[in-house]
Amino acid sequence: MKTQPIAPAQLEFSADAPPRSPLYGDLYHPQVGALAQARHVFLGGNGLPGRWAGRARCVVLEAGFGLGNNFLATWDAWRGDPARCERLVFVSIERHPLRREDLARAHAGTALPALAAQLIAAWPPLVPGLQVLDFEGSAVQLLLALGDVAALLPTLRLQADAFYLDGFAPARNPEMWQPRVLKALGRHAAPGATAATWSVAHALREGLQTAGFEVDTASGIGGKREITRARFAPRFASTPLPNGGQPAARSAFVVGAGLAGAAVARALADAGLQVSVIERHAEPAAETSGNLAGIFHGSVHGDDGPYARLFRAAALQAERSHRQALRDGVPGCVDGLLRLSDGDGASDAALLQRQALPADYVSAHAAAAASALAGVPLSQPAWLYAGGGWVSPAAWVQRALAAPGIRFVGEVQAGALQRCAEGWRLLDAQGHVVAEAPIAVLANAAGAGALLIPLGHVPWPLRLTRGQVSHWSAPTQPRPRLPIAGDGYLIPLPDGGLLCGATRQEDDADATLRPADHQDNLRRLQRLAGIQGPDQGWQGRVGWRLATDDRLPLAGALPLAHMPTGQRLDQARLLPRESGLFMLTALGARGLTLAPLLGRLVAAQALGAPWPLEQDLADAVDPGRWIVRAARATGRQPAD
Ligand SMILES: Cc1cc2nc3c(=O)[nH]c(=O)nc-3n(C[C@H](O)[C@H](O)[C@H](O)COP(=O)(O)OP(=O)(O)OC[C@H]3O[C@@H](n4cnc5c(N)ncnc54)[C@H](O)[C@@H]3O)c2cc1C
Ligand SMILES: C[S@@+](CC[C@H](N)C(=O)[O-])C[C@H]1O[C@@H](n2cnc3c(N)ncnc32)[C@H](O)[C@@H]1O
Structure with missing residues (x-):
């Protein structure tokens, strides 16, 4: 997907009228009040809060986040409802997001000051694409999709229970209400989904009907006689894309307790599952994720292609996750x-x-x-x-695994994976059953292949690169204020020392610390920041980065080991999946940046929840991408 730069909203504020958009020549909400409109038109028009009662999850998809009043009113209704759903996921698309200071000004006199303050505090950098903001300990999630609704809608993977259609008036903003946008809504509708808007424009109602909605009217508010309500009742149900999800699952097991395993386990536990994490060492983060400190940051590229977009989305999620970890006592620093x-x-x-x-x-x-x-x-x-910085990976992993619902099972070598009535069964090296669950996630780095190849999966093109970091725990002068990255990196540690890394050696299994590698890191320190480090007294650690040949991770549902005859192989998203089997590995040298977002992606796929990443970026990390490449290279289409 080609991204368009984000142009923040220009607002006109006045004492006696709602904020106005000079670009669209329209008010953000009617004089009667944004919250009153939200409650009557959008909540009421969608039968909320009543329709979410007792459900595990309710997904709202809004077109036009604007000032966020509809979100705040929905969140407020959720908070006040004893029969509320367990989780509220509010996805909202916005082409011209407000600058933080405008958002604060717009909510200066709000009737929901506590919620507005949390939204303003969490307001993210205004960059194209999806970002997830957590509230109420992640029971309420706001997925903000910044960009044009027509471009973004097809890239979202979700099933919405309610649609809030809140662009400016169709006459002033026809683009927002064009038939292809309304049709795309139909492709995101869960069974029984509803939609509501204050507009009764003919073209809108017709567009909704074409998209498979039955359209109705209800009484209006604030001078509007009527509003539109709609219910999804398609004549032909479209076939959903395969995702391997197990929405009813209440338990899962994860193999591997490094950054990858901890991130997925935490995302699954936050969604309410009981998760067992199986690890061959007695402690978590005993292998590559065990360094004293590591860096995380985003990426910029001239064409803003998938690599730059993936690392941007991941870095912004990492920033939110690591800031929270720091508040919980994990060593690190997110000052840039x-x-x-x-x-x-x-x-x-x-x-x-x-x-x-x-x-x-x-x-x-x-x-x-x-x-x-x-x-x-x-x-x-x-x-x-x-929002970049450094964090202790081992402490991050331990904190993630300390969440309620996670059971760490150490000193167990996963030896085999089998299908069973429950879904998946894990056996140890002696053949004893270790775990059974509807969802299995392989996050055991290079060890995943040994569990998958016996099931018929073809090994991935993976490579291990040895690396050694060096650290000096005595105070050093000079030292940088911030971590510096380039050819390697340099981290100022809280004890006054430095950590510098890292060497790179292909096909090198030597686990011993090498003095020559410390010297290499000392030269790196000199090149990066002109610092002449002490010759003696360095400590260090050796590990192996696991990467694919395209240097992107493996994250998502496993495609079937054997494709059915006639199966289309030209798009990863169409490949049929193993039900309930997922992987997250090959994080290369960027585990701290990638794990928080990709852990959530895998959990969302596993549970059928809205994905926190656009489809084309999920395709870029899809474990099935080599099947598509091989089919394209040989022209073998479809499977035979
Ligand atoms: C020298 C060096 C410096 C680095 N610096 C940075 C940095 O600054 N920033 C950054 O983001 N990244 C950095 N990285 C990369 C980062 O460490 C990795 O991306 C990350 O640790 C990978 O996490 P993982 O969970 O995939 O793998 P691992 O941490 O290796 O976790 C896999 C776990 O699976 C377990 N396991 C494997 N097989 C089995 C089995 N059969 N049964 C049970 N358990 C099993 C292992 O014991 C292990 O604990 C660096 C890497 C190296 C080597
Ligand atoms: C009426 S306001 C939304 C008010 C909002 N729902 C609230 O609760 O405060 C309409 C919003 O739609 C946005 N918008 C207009 N055209 C758009 C498009 N093509 N794609 C995405 N957003 C668009 C505008 O920038 C504006 O913020």
Whole structure:
């Protein structure tokens, strides 16, 4: 998907009228009040709160987030309802999001000050794509999709129970209400879904009917005689895309207790499942995820292609996750990270301006300005990722696994995976049953293949790269204020010491710490920040980065080991899936950036919840992508 830069909303505020958009020539809500309209038209028109009573999850899809009043009113109704659903997922698409200061101004006199304050505090950097904001300990989730509704709707994977159609008036904003947008709503409708809007425009009602809705009217509010209500009743039900999901599952097991396993286990437990995490070591994070400290940050690229978009979405989720972990006592720092740039400061700044990327995500600095930020002399310009930083991976894993609902099972080597009545059964190396559950997730790095190949799966093109980090625990001078990345990275540790990494050696299984590698890291320290480190007294750790040949991770439902005859193989999203079997691995050198978002993606797929990532980005990390590539390369279409 080609992204369009985000142009934040321009608002006109006045003392006696609701905020107005000069771009659309319309008010954000009627004079009668945004919350009154939200309750009457959008909640009432969709039969909420009543329709969510007793349900595990209710998904609302809104077109036009605007000031967020509909979200706040829905959240407020959820809070006040003793029969509320367990989880409320509010997905909202917005082309011109408000700047944080405008959002604060718009809610200055709100009747829901506590909720508005939480929304303003959580308001994210305004970048294209999906971002997930958690409230109420993640029982209420806001999936904000920033961009044009027509471009974004087809990239979302969700089944909505209620639609809030809240663009500006169709006469002033026909794009928002065009038939292809309304038709796309039908493709996202759960059985029994409803829709509501204050507009009774003929074209809108006709468009909804074409999309499979039965359209009705109800009494209006604030000078509007009538509003539109609709109920999804398609004449032909479309076949949903395969996802391997098990929406009714209440338990799962995860193999591997590194960053990947901990992230998925936590996302599943947050969704209410009982999760067993099976690990061959006595403690979690005993292998690659056990370093003292590691960095995380986003990515920028001239064409804003899938790699840049994936790492941006992941870095923003990582920032939210790691900030929370820091509040819970995990060592780390999220005050920004400098990444040295091979460009010159001016062309980097021009690129950011072209993509309209905001400074709370990334900014570009010439060498002198970057040096001032770093507090040490840098010889190159640098990107400042404002929400980047460092965190202790081992402590992050331990904290994630400490959540209610997670049971850590150490010193068990997973030896075999079998299908069973429950779904999946895991056996240990002696053949004893270790776990059974409807959902199984393989997050055991290079060990996943040994469990999958006996089931007929073809091994993935994976490579292990040895790496050694070096750290010095005595106070050092000079030291940077922020982590610095480039050819390797440098982290100022809280004890005054430094951590520097990391060496790279292909096909090297040597687990011993090498003095030559410490020397290599010392040279890296010099190149990155002009720091002459002490020669003696370095400690370190060795690990192996696991990466695929396209350097993107493996995250998602396993495709069937044997494709049915006649199966289309040209798109990963069409491939049939093993029911309830997922993987998350090959995080390469970016586990701290990728794990929080991809853990949520896998959990969403497993539970049939709205995906936190656009479909084309999920395709980019799909374990089935080599099946598609092989089919394209050989022209073998469909399966035979
Ligand atoms: C030197 C070095 C520096 C790095 N620096 C950074 C950095 O700064 N920032 C960053 O984001 N990333 C960094 N990385 C990468 C990061 O460490 C990895 O991306 C991440 O740790 C991978 O996590 P994982 O959970 O996939 O794998 P692992 O941490 O290896 O976890 C897999 C777990 O599965 C268990 N397991 C395997 N097979 C079985 C089995 N059959 N039964 C039971 N258990 C099993 C293992 O014991 C292990 O605990 C670095 C890596 C290296 C090597
Ligand atoms: C009436 S306001 C929404 C009010 C909002 N629901 C609330 O509760 O405050 C309409 C919103 O639709 C957005 N919008 C207009 N055209 C759009 C498009 N093509 N794609 C996505 N959003 C669009 C506008 O920027 C504006 O914020």
